[in-house]
Amino acid sequence: MATRRRVAGPVLRRVVAVVVGLTFLGPFWWVLVTSLARTGDVYKFPPSLLPHWHWANYARAWAAAPWVRLFGNTVLIALCTVVLAVVTSVLAGYAFGVLRFRGRTALFTVVLAVMMVPQTVLLIPDYVIAQTIDWLDTYWIQIIPFGGSVFGIFLVRQFFAGLPPELFDAAELDGAGRLRTLWSIGVPLVRPAVIIVALNVFMGSWNAFVWPFIMTSSTSVQPVEVGLATFYGAEGTDWTGLSAAVTFTTLPVLALFLALQRHFVTGAYSAAGGLK
């Protein structure tokens, strides 16, 4: 009895886990099957769950938009935003977590209040600002506004605040000296936070849709998500072509994630471990 339980427990657990995993992967299989089906195949019910290897959908979807350019835009925008946001978060997180100065609490309250402003609220006035500084339909309007991350500052600050203050206890240091200790001592110590911030900002940039949709109008600066939504708007009934477009626009980010997932997971682990 006891031995049976010891064997059945892990086996049952693995079976349940595999079912859960397959449930989450199901939609990926479905989109792949649809992307490889002939148009007639997708209108059969119940649908076939095996691919038909009909690659013409990919050719058709590929020809519908300048995907390479859109993809390049996305990557450029996301990378620049991540670099900028990490730099500003580490700097400000250090200032709020380590340095003592008058008005620190007040300033930090302002930063937290920024987090509570819903993104949609900003679309209208930011559009006017973008127009005023002539940033409409540029990369800048898609990068700079996201170069400050409250979440990032908050997380980095928490990490710095948890470190022994003696580490940075060098009152005679000027700004430049501080910068040096920050890079050489501080950054390596808050690496998990930096990774989480980078992931968070990257995902935010990668998912950005309404913002570029409103702020840009030419494919030369638009990200791939807007291209996809445009394709959906124009060819909303071409499910095989849409599925093909979804597949080839999503695959690169999936590959990137799979390559880096160990870092993300370790980062998230230590971030969660640091929550007290």
Added chain:
Amino acid sequence: MRKTRVAAALAVCALGAGGLAACGSGSSSGKTTITFMEAMSSGTLKTSMETLTKRFEKAHPDIDVQLQVEPDYGTLRNKETAALSASKPPTIGQVYSDWAATFAKSNVVVPLTDYAKPADLKALYPSVRDDLYLPADHKLYMWPFNKSVVIQYYNTKMLSAKGKSAPKTWDEFAATARAVSGKGNVGIAIDPGGSAGPAGGEAWFEILSQAYGTPVFAADGKPQFTSPAAIKAMNYLVGLKKAGALTLGKNYPGQVALGAGKGGFDISSVASYYYNSKAVGGKFPMGTAPLPTGPGGTQANQMAGTNIVMFAKASDAERKAAWSYLRFLTSADSQAYWAQNSGYLPVTPAALPKMTDFIKKNPYQKFAAQALTTAKADPPYPWISQAQGMLAVAMQSAITGKQSASAALGSAQQQAVDAMKSGQ
């Protein structure tokens, strides 16, 4: 080390952003450049728009026409409004007439009175011409572009299997739709749209209400959603749904069901012909017929499609160039080409003799062009699309059984009147 790496990354970003931006732009000089914001973004619409524009540029080497293509009408309106509020509108833009009313109220479009000669106007179908004026000052603000009416598409195989042919009245239509439904098939699938904007199903409802005696908008734009005709039209659809002969969907569900061989009918614009026949793909002969009629043979149809306005920011030279482009687009030759390739109807009868072969091969063009002479457009007032969205919501509520037909229409009426009051 770390610092240099970050600095290098920043430098790459700056260079990359600058470089990519540079290769995205191009310029021309010594020419008048006009920009045209439009939504002809897919299939043959896009290519024939481009061909026409190239032809125009060839005939007018001093004018450069830049097409700014938006994926759909919702985005188009957004972009036009955004461009206007940024004081950088295009020279001309495709509009529904109620948008034009909104734009004119804000003084951001100009009348075309100085440009259009009586002869230009006379060449157009009267129904098309009537739709170009705005009621606020009775001035000519728009020039016609893509015009269509609604027709019925049907699966001939499915109908003849039940011994039916294309219905002549809406009562026959309901009977036929019920007859072909069942076993995974449905008479018709429609998309009413939603509060963000009406879709084809809502247009069908407007036509039904008109066929039963009262259009949903009076000539002065006043909503009359609770007329006996409107309630009858709504109950007609509710009855079809209850009998399993109608389903709701999104993204042209009628076309999808018809194309999949699972739908008996699609009630849709003539401009859908290309897409519908592509969806059917020769699996069965797709039939087309004029819309059925209401009681006593009442013919009701809707003239849909857009016009073009000229924005007030344009310089004199740009306005002149834009006008010659507009005139070119509605010339008999252009319209014949446009109609044959886009599926829209020509706005001038002068195009018909230039497309006789096409009409012979596509008989629907003939009865559709006939319907265009009597079809009505919705009156051009700023609140119309919003009110249509409210009707679409009422359709969803009534058809899904959430509310009775009269209750759903009653609340839509109340909201539409509010929208009208705040829009005046």
Added chain:
Amino acid sequence: MATTQLDRPSRRGVAVRSRRRSRDRSGPTAVLFSLPALAIFAIFTILPTAYTFVISLFDWNPLNVSQSTFIGADNYRKLFAHSTPSFAASALTSLYFTAGMVIGGTAISLAIALLLSRGGSWLSGVRVAVFVPHVTPLVATSIVWVWIFNPQFGLANAILRWLHLPAVDWLDSSSTAMPAILTYSLWHEVGFTVVIFLGGLAVVSGELGEAARVDGANRWQEFWYVTWPQLRPVTLFVVTISTISSLQAFTQFFVMTEGGPAHATTTLSYLLYQEAFVFFHTGYAAALAVVLFVVTALFTLLQFRTRRSTLS
């Protein structure tokens, strides 16, 4: 106010006092360091928020600003008067979605995390499978799920048929549209929270659980009395981030339902978009924005307060 508990005064009190002399010299450096982020916030968030407040007092014409007229609090009054969908109805819809995401998401991700924790490298493959949806772009996968939920040809109804259950209209029926969007959103979001919970479980003390089991506690009792209390901080973090992200969720509503059918999925975020960018009621939308900001701020404050009270 909100920040006092974050400053951890008890731990730092001594250090602060001993370094008082350095305080004033750190000032310029601190300003310099926080300036890049603060400048971005000032230009793209703080200034626009103030501007939004100004617009909310006008009958604003975005096409021609000179035609805008000052109307005081009228837009706010209209917010609470009858309009469709009303502010209150949309707030309820937002609450529905947020409650589903926070309660459902937390429960599901905790369950999956418990299933996968200490499972060795063997179960890490499943962990990747669960996390993968989170890195897919919302637009792309929302489109995929529209097709999954297609009542005539979609996967969802194929599965129901296979289970001998009646077909469902999913996104086309006002009663099932929100559950359908919740299903998609949970699929997309729980991967992240599962990993956070796994991280939390990794540092949960194993000895306490061992001791509880020796004392005769069963698995459930062990979880409820030993593991769960230790996961409190992690749970609070998950609840906070999912509340904020659910209140701000927009893309899936835009792609999948456009707030329909019959306003069933018109959340506050979507209502705001619709008023501002479909109907161009800019002043009214701005008033809505201001109220939404206040609501989010209150929510966040409330959560910080809860956090403080559970900590002390």
